[in-house]
Amino acid sequence: MPYHFDNTFRQYSSMSADQHRWGEKGSTIEAVVVFEDWLGPVSALIQSVDNKHYAVIYLIAWKAPELKRRIFALRAIQKRAAEVYLRNIRSDYCDLDRKQNEAEALFAAADPVSLLIRTSDNMIEGASATDANPPQKPWRDISPDDYLKWKEQLAD
DSSP: OOBOGGGOOOOOOOOOTTTTTOOOTTOOOEEEEEEEESSSEEEEEEEOTTSSOEEEEEEEEEOTTTOOEEEEEEEEEOHHHHHHHHHHHHSOOOOTTHHHHHHHHHHHHSOOEEEEEEEETTEEEEEEEOOOOOOOOOGGGOOTTHHHHHHHTSOO
C-alpha cells in the first residue's frame, strides 16, 4: 500500500513522455516508501502512474520560511531492483541495520539524476531534465539559500 504524505502524497505532474512517463498534467505520482520526512518528503521511492517505472527522489533545496517549496532530484531505478528492495524490507528480519542497508543499496543501484522537480505543498510546479548531479545531503545541511540556485536550472 503506498504511503501518502498528509493523507495525499499524490502529485500533479508536468513531465514529458521521454522522462519515464511519470505522468502528464493532472496525473499522480505515488510515494511507495518514504525514507525520510521533515515537514514533508525528504527522500522517497516513487512509482509512475502506470506502475511500470520506479525512481528515488531526494531533497536538494527548499525555500524558507515555511519549507513547503522544495526541489527534488530524481534518479530512475530498474523495476527489478525496486521489487527486490520492496520484498526485502517487507520480510521479517532481526538485523537493525538492514532497512538502512537496503535503502543504501537501492540508491547505489539508481541511475544518475535525470530530472529536477519543483514542488509546493507536494504539488509539482515544474520539472526539467538535467545532467547536474546534486549531492544527496542530510536535510539539516540543506540551506534555504540554495533554492534560487536550483530553481534557475528548472525550465518553467
